[in-house]
Amino acid sequence: MVAAYTVAGIAKVLNSGGEWLERSGNFVLQWRKVVEEGRFSYGMEPTGMRRAFGSVLLEAPWVATVLLTGGLLLELGAFVGLLNRRAAIVFGLLVIGFHLMLGVLMGLPFIEYRRVVLVLFVNPAWPLALVLGAAWRKWGRRGVAP
16 A cells, blocks of 8 residues: 555656646636536535535635645655554554545545555554553552553
C-alpha cells in the first residue's frame, strides 16, 4: 500500500511536469461549473456536504491548494508510515481522512481502502493495548490490580 501511495504521488509530479499544485485552480474551476452551471460528472452532484464544501472552495480557492498539497505530501511521504508503530497510526489516520475528503469532494469514497488502512496501519487493538498496558503498569506499581 505504501508503494501505491508513493507511486501515485511521484506520477502526479512527473506527469504534470512539476506543475500539479499550480494547476489546483482547475479544481476550483470545476466546482464553479458544478455549482453555477449545474454541470457535474458521475458522483459529483452537489448535494449536502459536497455543496457546502464546494462553496467554501469557491469563496477561498487557497483551501483547494492546501488540501491538494497535503494529499500530495501524504502520498510522497507514505514510507514514513513504515518507520514505527506510532508513525503507522498517524499515517493511517491521515490516509483515512484523505479518503474521506475524496469521498466528499469527488464522490469517490474508497470505503475498502479506508478499511484496509484501518486494519493494517491504525489497528485499533494496538492503541487499546497500549492504554490498558499503561494503566496496568500504573496500578501494578501501587500493588493494586485494576
